[in-house]
Amino acid sequence: MKRIASNIFFLFITLGALAQSRATSFDVAGIKVILKPTQKEIINVSMYFRGGVANYPADKAGIEHLALAATTECGTKKYDKDLFKDREDAFGVEVGGSSGYDHGTISMNCISRFFNEGWGLFADAVVNPVFEEKELEMLKEKMISGIKQSEADPDDRIEQMTIQNTFAGSPYAIDPAGQEATLSKITAAEVRAYYYNQLLNKNRMFIVVAGKISREEVTKRIAAAFASLPSKPYMPFVYSFPKHSNAKILIEERALATNYITGSINAPAVSSSDYLPFRLAISAFSNRLFREIRTKRNLSYAPYASSVNRLMPYAFMYVSTTDPKTSVEVMIEELKDLRENGFSEEELSSGKSGFITNNYMKEESTGAIAAALGSAEILGDWRIADETADRITKVTLAEMNSVLKKYVNTIRWSYLGDKKLADEAADVFKSTF
Numbered sequence: 001m002k003r004i005a006s007n008i009f010f011l012f013i014t015l016g017a018l019a020q021s022r023a024t025s026f027d028v029a030g031i032k033v034i035l036k037p038t039q040k041e042i043i044n045v046s047m048y049f050r051g052g053v054a055n056y057p058a059d060k061a062g063i064e065h066l067a068l069a070a071t072t073e074c075g076t077k078k079y080d081k082d083l084f085k086d087r088e089d090a091f092g093v094e095v096g097g098s099s100g101y102d103h104g105t106i107s108m109n110c111i112s113r114f115f116n117e118g119w120g121l122f123a124d125a126v127v128n129p130v131f132e133e134k135e136l137e138m139l140k141e142k143m144i145s146g147i148k149q150s151e152a153d154p155d156d157r158i159e160q161m162t163i164q165n166t167f168a169g170s171p172y173a174i175d176p177a178g179q180e181a182t183l184s185k186i187t188a189a190e191v192r193a194y195y196y197n198q199l200l201n202k203n204r205m206f207i208v209v210a211g212k213i214s215r216e217e218v219t220k221r222i223a224a225a226f227a228s229l230p231s232k233p234y235m236p237f238v239y240s241f242p243k244h245s246n247a248k249i250l251i252e253e254r255a256l257a258t259n260y261i262t263g264s265i266n267a268p269a270v271s272s273s274d275y276l277p278f279r280l281a282i283s284a285f286s287n288r289l290f291r292e293i294r295t296k297r298n299l300s301y302a303p304y305a306s307s308v309n310r311l312m313p314y315a316f317m318y319v320s321t322t323d324p325k326t327s328v329e330v331m332i333e334e335l336k337d338l339r340e341n342g343f344s345e346e347e348l349s350s351g352k353s354g355f356i357t358n359n360y361m362k363e364e365s366t367g368a369i370a371a372a373l374g375s376a377e378i379l380g381d382w383r384i385a386d387e388t389a390d391r392i393t394k395v396t397l398a399e400m401n402s403v404l405k406k407y408v409n410t411i412r413w414s415y416l417g418d419k420k421l422a423d424e425a426a427d428v429f430k431s432t433f
Contacts, residue, residue: 023373023386028219029227032206034373034382035218036366043115043211044366046107047126048374050204053101053174054237056194062178063186066143067131067195068097068104072121074135077128081135084121093118095125100176102311103378104199109367112212123225129195133188144180154320154416157252158260161414165250166264166314170242202226203234208374208382210366239312241266249413249429251422258320259417263331266407267313271380276392277399278407281338282307282315283355284347285404288334293319299327309379315407324415325425332431335408339433342401352392409433 023036049068056063072095075081088095091114097106106126110118150156160175167173199205209218267282268274286305293303305317317335321327376385413429415422422429 023382024215025382026215026219028222029229030202030231031222031226031229033218033222034206034208034377035213035215036208036210036369036373037213037215038211038366038369040211040366041112042109042366043112043118043213044107044109044209044370045119045122046105046208046370046374047122048206048208048378049099049104049199050102050206050234050236050378052099052103053171053176054239055198056174058174059182060186060190060194061174061182062143062176063182063191063194064099064104064199065176065178066136066140066183066186067191067199068099068106069143070131070136070139070191071097071106071125071129071195073097073139074132075130076124077130078124079121081132084125087117087121091117093121095121097125101172103374105374107367107370109365115213119221119225123221126200127225127229131188131192131195136188136191140183140186143178144183147177147180147183150177154254154256154260157254158262158318158414158416161250161252161416162262162264162316162412165248165412165414167242167312170239170312171237172310172312200229201234202229202231205229206374206377208370208377210369210373241312247411247413247430247432249415249422251415251419253419254416256417258322259324259415259421260318260320261324261328261416262316262318262414263328263411264314264316264414265411266409267307267315268403268407269311269313269380270309270376270384274399274403274406276388277395278315278403279307280348280351280355280392280395281343281400281403283351284343284400285317285334285338287347288338289317289319289331292330292334293321293327297326297330299323299330303327303331309375311379324417324421325428328413328425328428332411332428335404336433339404339408343397345397348395348397348400352395355392356389 021037023034025032025034027033072084073081075084079087087093091110093108093110093114095108098104108118108122164173207222268278282305289303289305293299294301300319300321303319305315307313307315317331319327319331372385373382376382
C-alpha cells in the first residue's frame with residue numbers, strides 16, 4: 001500500500017504553511033485561479049484538469065496519464081524534447097504532467113528569479129504539446145515497464161486489488177496508470193485528439209499558484225498565455241458509492257513469504273462535517289492495530305489503518321502476516337470494541353496535538369501547498385485546505401465516537417498470498433457488525 005500511504009495526508013501536509021496567510025480565488029480569462037502568496041523563493045504553478053478516470057472508458061485506461069505526461073516529455077511546438085529538458089536543467093525548472101483517479105495536472109516548480117523561463121516551458125506544455133509519435137512510443141514503453149514492476153510488487157498489487165474490490169462497477173475500477181493491454185493500443189493521434197478536444201477546456205481547468213509572486217503578475221501571465229483556450233460544456237461525473245450488503249473478499253493466490261491483506265470500509269467526504277472526526281478515529285484505530293498486532297502479538301511488522309481522500313472516499317486497514325486468521329480476528333475485535341466503547345479523551349487530545357504538531361514542524365514546499373489547495377478544490381472547495389487547522393481543534397469526543405458506527409458497517413477484504421490460509425480464515429472474513 002505504498003502509494004496510498006504516501007498520499008493519505010495530501011490535504012493536511014501544509015497546515016503550518018497555510019496557517020501563515022490565506023489563499024484567494026479569482027477568475028482570469030474564464031479560468032479559475034487559486035493563489036497562495038508566500039515568502040518562499042520557490043514558485044509552483046499547477047494546471048488542474050477535472051474528471052480523472054471518469055473522463056474515459058475502461059478500454060482507454062491510461063490515456064489521460066499518458067497525454068499529460070507527454071505534454072512535458074515529448075516536446076512542444078516551441079521546444080523539442082531535448083531542448084525542453086535542456087532548459088529545465090539550465091534554469092533548475094521542473095515541469096511534469098500526470099493523472100490520477102479524480103484529476104490530472106501539469107505542474108511547474110522553479111525559483112523566483114527564473115520564473116520567466118519556467119513559465120515559458122509550463123505555458124507551452126499546456127497550450128502547444130505536439131505528441132510526437134516516436135517520443136510517445138518511448139514514453140508508453142516506459143510506462144508499461146512501470147506497470148509490470150508495480151504488478152510484481154506485493155504492496156502495489158494489494159493496493160490495486162483493494163481499489164478494484166471496493167469500487168467494482170464504478171469508474172474507480174479503472175487504473176489511471178492504465179494496463180499493458182490498453183496502453184499498447186493507444187495511438188499518438190488518439191492522445192492528441194483526447195488532449196486538445198477533451199482536456200483543453202477552460203470549464204474543466206483551474207490553476208493553483210503558490211510562492212513569492214503577486215496577483216498582478218499571475219493575472220498578466222495567465223491572460224497572455226491562456227485567454228484563447230476554448231470553453232466547452234462540461235458536466236462533472238456524479239459518483240454513487242457501490243453498495244455492499246455483506247462482507248466481501250477478493251483473493252489472488254501468489255507464492256510469497258507473507259500474506260498481504262486489506263479491509264476497506266466506507267468513509268465521509270472531505271467536505272463533510274464527519275471528515276475530521278473520522279480522520280482522527282482512523283488514526284487512533286491505526287495506533288491500536290499496531291499495538292495489538294505488532295507490539296503485543298508480533299503477528300506483523302507494520303499493520304496500520306488509513307483514510308483515502310477522493311471524490312469517492314474510503315478507509316482501509318492493512319496487514320502483512322504469516323497468520324492471516326489471527327491477524328484479521330484482532331482487526332475485527334479492535335474495530336468492534338471501538339464501535340461499542342469508543343475512544344478515550346487521551347486518544348482525542350493526543351491525536352489532535354500529534355496531527356497539528358507534526359504538520360507545523362514541517363517546512364513544506366510550495367508544491368505541497370499548491371497540491372493541498374488543488375486537491376481540496378477537486379474534492380469540494382479549496383477553502384477546506386485553508387480552514388483545516390482551525391477545524392481540527394474543534395472536534396469533540398462524541399463526534400469521534402460516532403463516526404465508526406455511522407460509516408463502518410461492511411468490510412471488503414482483499415487478500416494476496418497463500419489461498420489455503422485464506423480459506424482457513426473464511427469464517428473470520430465473513431464477520432459482520
